Amino acid sequence: QEPVTTIPVQPLAEPAKPEVREIGFKVKSRGGFSIESDDGSAGFDIEGRTVFDVNYFDGFYNQGGDGATGSESELRRARFGFNGWYSKDWNYTFLVNLAEDTRNIDSTATTIDTAMVQYTGFKYADLTVGRFKRPVSLDILTSSNWQPLTELAYIWELAPANDITKFSVQASKLFEFGNKSGLVYQLALSDAYAEDEPTKSGKDHYALNGRLVYTPWVDKGRMLHLGLSYGDQNPGDGATTNVRSRLGVHGINKLTLAASQPIASDSQFGFEAAGIFGPMSFQAEYQNRSIGGAEGNADIEVSGYYLTGTYTLTGESRGYKRKDGRFDKIVPSNQRYGAIELVARIQSATVSPQGGTEVSADAYTVGANWYPIRAVKLALNVTQATVDGLDTGAAGDSGRAVVGRVQWVF
């Protein structure tokens, strides 16, 4: 289905040195690099992404700008890494993140996004060790490359779920019932409470995250997904919390929705539903986080939801990765014009400190994505948001933002 594809394929090798058993292999380049042995038992990929954003925003999104329209352009993401597998049961991923959180071009904040080793040889549990995304929600596990909108729903910033931890151990498995139905479980222990100071003596505190996904049927271009999740962040002594968010526009500084305070407990649960019906898809999630205050501080309730719908004008379906219970990429079928996807989302979140001022935020976003080739995505998002209970000074309670993006994934 890709008539002008640039997939180079290797012939089976002829014997060159008789003492080495020779097998064929394939090398692929679509502007990146991938190698795989013919029998699939070993392989190696170099992967990377660069994402460039231009943001325009007004109202409460531009508090430093006296109500005028603000702007910010940025190198939003720069990541590269390696992954490989060997003897079918073992694989690893190693992904480095160079995004510049402080916006200072002279001191890029390098972080290890993913560094994990996985063993998949057991019947009832794939074991994963290292640093990787915790099993919290459909939206979080879906790669940022293939999110339908430029930013995640902001409920994920308001819950610690989105933070990659220092170190995790996970058991997970997909159980298939026929080809059309499946159940995935994911259970992770993580060190440490992500907002806590790292320590080198004393005992680690382990956070627990579990997720269960049932897919009544999954087929090419046809899928229904139902999920639920639970997490206990198990904060240690002296832990504090931040409840902050950019409310959907990365080009601004985070807004504080509840002041930082000492906490004694921190848990959350969520529900997920999603579906793919040919060129259409939807996904919706609800998340609730309960923070227990320590040292006389108040408890805080955080909750929110989003509902996203997509429609691919050019007919392609979004991909879905059964093993992880998450969405995957769109592959353009037309080699000349690529794929075009229209997207809409509504979202809402509420932060309620016990006895304090409740803060809430609602936002509507519409967007369009154009994939001229499979490696490139051009995106345009328009957001209209309102906040309630937040001190925004002269900037007002509503704000608009337009975000343009160019993304290359190799």
Add this chain to the structure above:
Amino acid sequence: QEPVTTIPVQPLAEPAKPEVREIGFKVKSRGGFSIESDDGSAGFDIEGRTVFDVNYFDGFYNQGGDGATGSESELRRARFGFNGWYSKDWNYTFLVNLAEDTRNIDSTATTIDTAMVQYTGFKYADLTVGRFKRPVSLDILTSSNWQPLTELAYIWELAPANDITKFSVQASKLFEFGNKSGLVYQLALSDAYAEDEPTKSGKDHYALNGRLVYTPWVDKGRMLHLGLSYGDQNPGDGATTNVRSRLGVHGINKLTLAASQPIASDSQFGFEAAGIFGPMSFQAEYQNRSIGGAEGNADIEVSGYYLTGTYTLTGESRGYKRKDGRFDKIVPSNQRYGAIELVARIQSATVSPQGGTEVSADAYTVGANWYPIRAVKLALNVTQATVDGLDTGAAGDSGRAVVGRVQWVF
């Protein structure tokens, strides 16, 4: 012309899986890695460089050394990255810089040197988005790997032109008049004023840089290049400037040629001329920068020029990249002894704060480069410099420096 070349070339592939269209590809290694499809429509490179310097210097170059000879050895550059292209019209580059500006081996300053996506499908403009070198001058756009001397002329440190910005958008194109003549235009908008503090709210300030290059004739080993450039750095409120330079020796701390002060405007223009005549080449540039002081501070005029000549004893010509209007590498034609290049440069720069003390610096440099193989360059530079109007204490007004370099480009 490379009889013992190590360019591995792939045969056209035989069918392995009938459902995939198979095409041949080439893999290259000259101590690095490169893959390209036979039809040239897709490819991927891993690139990198490591540069090691030893510096000896005296006089004003060694102000901390009480007039004695000082020395500094350093890992001058360590960069690696990826670039690729797909479907002819799209390409990207992603290059990470690990050089240690602070000289502290425990905290390397990682920066993103280049991260860009380019679309070349339009007839009158190639569009580039991201972080990359701005179109300021021949010397700056030429890769540091293939500079004839170990350091750029110091006029480029004295103008902000050399700074890579946070984010740029560029339109550029080469128009060819026959095979022998061409005109290149480059026009870039950049965010933000490089010496300004990055902000996340408020409006971005965009710098403008434009460059025009006319090459009356370009042929193998024969080229004439004429160029001019203009830039307006458009500094925002509260911007300050630094006019500092190492005056050609990287192993020392920067010398302050004009004190940092608030500024209201900052613009520059320049002229370029260069030529290749078989084993000989020359390049000369003049640059003028006008800084307008803010808050009662003085205006500052910065100007300077350099003239460099090279002669390749072993007969090779320097390369030239028409599309970018810049010099390219020397490829040794002798496999046994490689290529040897002799170089000389004169340069001068003047910094004149209105009503203040004018500072000027003049330097003469001679050097030799040996490329034993195409990946390796050994360089030796000797510089004699004098400064006027700069407080150098007991170290005096003149200084000498010897720089030895080992460079590997993969």
Add this chain to the structure above:
Amino acid sequence: QEPVTTIPVQPLAEPAKPEVREIGFKVKSRGGFSIESDDGSAGFDIEGRTVFDVNYFDGFYNQGGDGATGSESELRRARFGFNGWYSKDWNYTFLVNLAEDTRNIDSTATTIDTAMVQYTGFKYADLTVGRFKRPVSLDILTSSNWQPLTELAYIWELAPANDITKFSVQASKLFEFGNKSGLVYQLALSDAYAEDEPTKSGKDHYALNGRLVYTPWVDKGRMLHLGLSYGDQNPGDGATTNVRSRLGVHGINKLTLAASQPIASDSQFGFEAAGIFGPMSFQAEYQNRSIGGAEGNADIEVSGYYLTGTYTLTGESRGYKRKDGRFDKIVPSNQRYGAIELVARIQSATVSPQGGTEVSADAYTVGANWYPIRAVKLALNVTQATVDGLDTGAAGDSGRAVVGRVQWVF
């Protein structure tokens, strides 16, 4: 001996473009990537490693924990890099280290582990320039990947030998006497004293390190190694020293065995003995460091030794790299169960400030390593240690530690 090996091998290429001389090449993937021309004259590797540790410890190892058992899990090492060679005489290595010394997941400390260029074309000296491990001891030069125990003997933390310097120049060579016997010399000048502040003016101070290794016989699975080393750290004015160690457990903060103080001199010498006898190996080293105090501070004597024995249950021998005089990897011969190695070590170190309190530490470690495939190593170490003369408060003079590790090398 690897019946199900996944080494893909390329046929000799057929002519595709007549103007290019075509030669065959080999590509390898064992979960990583390697390419080599058929004639061996050029090649390129991508290498990397991720190491994940979980530590449990009590007694003096957990001083912050009031005597209870402490724990720490961490991403112990995350490194990647490139190396290549060209025209047989030239090669380079470029290795980046992302381990998180400060344990803060938001600011990984990126350092350049190795960046070197080597020329091996001279008869009596291979020349190496850049950053690399100094020739100090068998234990230090052996890759951390293939150490029999999870941490080096702690004498190496107590001597500066373990520190990679900013910049080194080395001459070294292996002289072979028949196939069975050999002598290696290594001599390095390094800038600068590793614990000194880096400076950009003034004169560099160069440390000297030399090592001599004699191997009476080396054969497959049979080796005897005898070595001696000397180093003068040549500290500059104002240099101070730290004599600190984690005493074998990386999950804790370093313990101070002698207070930091100004020093005038710092030299060391050592003896090495090691052997491989089929599945058995041993290695033992003694190291002595003499620190001369400056500004009226005391001299400090540091000395220590370790003895390690290993036995591979599955019969494989440890590898040995003659050219560098160091141990190399174990390659599992059984494709189904891999290799299992048992290890034991005793070690002791003493720190004696002249006229001050002598501090000593003794430790016994037993461990097991399982290499299920050649890329993966699972390790378990148990250590029992006692300290004397160190103020450990209520935590006591003895401590135990259990360390579990998962390692992937690609």
